Amino acid sequence: MNVRQRQDGMTSPRARERLLQRLRKQGIQHPGVLAAMRNLPRHLFVEEALASRAYEDTALPIGHGQTISQPYIVARMSEALLGGRNMETVLEIGTGSGYQTAVLASLVRRVYTVERIHALLDQAQRRLRGMQLRNIRCKHSDGSIGLPEYAPFDGILVTAAPEGIPRSLVNQLEVGGRMVLPLGQPGEQALVRVVRTYSGYDYEILERVTFVPLLGGTA
Ligand code: SAH
Numbered sequence: 001m002n003v004r005q006r007q008d009g010m011t012s013p014r015a016r017e018r019l020l021q022r023l024r025k026q027g028i029q030h031p032g033v034l035a036a037m038r039n040l041p042r043h044l045f046v047e048e049a050l051a052s053r054a055y056e057d058t059a060l061p062i063g064h065g066q067t068i069s070q071p072y073i074v075a076r077m078s079e080a081l082l083g084g085r086n087m088e089t090v091l092e093i094g095t096g097s098g099y100q101t102a103v104l105a106s107l108v109r110r111v112y113t114v115e116r117i118h119a120l121l122d123q124a125q126r127r128l129r130g131m132q133l134r135n136i137r138c139k140h141s142d143g144s145i146g147l148p149e150y151a152p153f154d155g156i157l158v159t160a161a162p163e164g165i166p167r168s169l170v171n172q173l174e175v176g177g178r179m180v181l182p183l184g185q186p187g188e189q190a191l192v193r194v195v196r197t198y199s200g201y202d203y204e205i206l207e208r209v210t211f212v213p214l215l216g217g218t219a
Contacts, residue, residue, distance in 0.1 A: 010052035011043040019055045023075050026057075030079040036106035037075060042068075044127060045097040064117050064219075066212055068097040069159060073191075073209065077157055078103055080193050080206055081180045087154040091172065093143030093214070094159035098124030104157065105133045112136075112150050114143040116218045142218055146172045153177060160214040161189050170194060170201050182211040 020038050028034060043054035045068055050060050059067040069077075077100070081090070087108045095101055095115035101124065104111045115121040118140050125138045139147060143158070144166055151172035158169070158181035165183065173179060173196035182189045191206040 011041070011054060015055040016042075019057070019071055022057055023072060026072050026075075028072070028075040028079055030075075030082060032082070032107050033075050033078045033103065036078075036103045037071065039106065040099070040102050040131075042071065042099055044131075045099040045102075045124075062097045062120065064120055066096055066117070066120065068099055069211075074100050074103055076206075077159075077180050077191070078107065080191070081155045081157050081178055082107060083178075085154075089150070089153045090155040090157060091147055091150070091153045092157045092159065093146075093169070095121055095124045095138060096159060098128050100157070100159055101136060101138075102128060102131065102133055105136050108135075108155070110135050110137070112139065112147050112153070114139050114141050114147055116140070116142055116215060118219065140218060142216055144168070144214055144216055148172060155179065156181075158182070158214065159211065161186075161209075161211040162214040165192070165194060165201070165203065166214075170196060173201075180206075182209045186210070186213065 043051040046054055046060050057072050059070045062068050089110050090104050090108045092113040095113040101113045121140050128136055146169045152174045154177050156169055156179040161182040175196055177196045179194040183192045189209050191209045192203050194201050194203045
């Protein structure tokens with residue numbers, strides 16, 4: 001078997017099927033999330049040299065000091081966001097590779113995604129267009145202020161960790177809308193689900209996680 005064939009083997013539908021089996025074992029049940037991750041070619045969201053590792057359950061570098069999230073985390077966050085609901089509009093903060101964006105775009109009517117590093121956004125946008133995913137709007141901006149011009153959203157998913165729950169983002173949720181985000185300093189982060197209420201918000205802690213920090217400004 002030559003290198004090329006081995007690489008094809010590692011990125012084949014069978015490799016994705018194994019990923020799906022692992023996700024199910026890890027407790028992921030949402031049929032839409034599982035179907036989206038079965039269909040999407042994660043190996044096209046990382047550079048070619050890492051493509052053969054794309055279906056391992058691990059985060060991988062995507063340049064600029066950032067990473068594509070571990071598949072389990074993408075699945076867990078998507079499932080925690082949607083639960084059993086149908087969502088029309090979702091805002092994602094931290095486009096990164098665009099993989100989580102593509103998963104969300106398979107599940108809701110429209111996804112708005114915001115990234116502070118221009119080069120990453122550019123690359124993600126090209127990939128997503130190449131996959132004919134047309135229900136995504138990308139914006140180069142500081143996601144810590146959200147996207148007020150398109151608010152309110154049914155859901156917000158944040159893929160970089162702020163130290164506290166950003167009030168500006170809570171305010172851009174519909175009442176009853178949900179936000180899933182990692183919270184806290186590196187080494188002591190937790191995944192949290194926030195539900196917007198009439199008077200403010202409720203939240204629950206889901207599990208421990210490791211994310212890059214949510215930074216201010218753009219680059
Ligand atoms: N969901 C992405 C995760 C990328 S890592 C993926 O799986 O590929 C988190 C991303 O959040 C990085 O690309 C980082 O640049 C971005 N980020 C950090 N702070 C941000 C901010 N304030 N606004 C927008 N994006 C931010």
